[in-house]
Ligand SMILES: [Zn+2]
């Protein structure tokens with residue numbers, strides 16, 4: 364289809380909203396086509412199908428690619444509905460596509476990502492989220508080493524609060540009922556390349572084979588086994604060294620067909636009770652207790668992890684011993 368005023372109006376709509384669902388896109392296109400047809404041609408209007416939406420998006424992307432922009436889509440991790448977002452396709456311009464954040468705010472955003480994808484994403488606890496209190500205390504820029512240009516101090520707590528609110532408003536982050544921040548669809552769509560480049564250990568990439576479970580378990584960015592899209596919330600295999608993850612609705616569909624209810628890779632029984640996301644936060648502290656064994660850079664980051672409730676301690680230690688015993692059996 365030739366690029367028309369209708370395309371321009373549609374691109375404008377995408378630009379102004381953080382994300383648009385497939386259903387909303389159909390409505391918008393229907394009203395744009397109706398406006399173009401004029402008041403006396405309602406009878407000629409066609410129903411807007413998925414294929415028509417995809418056609419328009421393809422037209423827009425051809426034009427937008429000249430300016431390093433793109434409309435990407437993913438399926439919602441919880442309801443699997445299609446979501447579109449207007450993104451900057453150059454991975455090094457972190458969250459700058461349609462926003463005007465200061466360097467300090469962007470640096471704060473990077474630290475939030477580190478908290479979600481490193482500090483709070485351990486082998487046992489893939490939380491991919493950061494609690495509000497923890498987030499606010501990432502407000503300051505770390506001091507530079509001697510001889511380097513002086514870093515600015517960073518944000519005040521109030522500045523961090525405002526930045527967090529803006530990141531939510533703009534669709535980069537979503538805040539849960541329990542005050543955890545995680546990446547929203549727009550953030551996931553725009554940052555997918557950045558996340559893979561930044562948080563996947565590439566040290567031993569050369570000699571890792573596709574079947575090396577250990578290797579996959581150390582890759583910080585997870586994909587759904589069923590749909591292959593990024594996964595930051597869902598279910599995981601019970602076996603700690605196995606890298607199979609699935610979105611909840613994807614797991615439901617998968618095990619409707621695969622009735623044995625076993626992990627497709629390691630054949631461990633799939634209970635659906637091991638979570639990825641905020642629901643896995645209870646497992647973070649146990650990892651902190653073991654931090655003496657982890658390298659310094661990671662250790663420094665993990666010291667910011669919040670301590671849990673005292674009364675849970677004994678029970679958790681017992682669970683940990685049990686889990687470690689099971690883990691030893693695994694490996
Ligand atoms: Zn999936």
Ligand SMILES: [Zn+2]
Pocket residue numbers: 600601602605606607626627628629630631
């Ligand atoms: Zn498995």
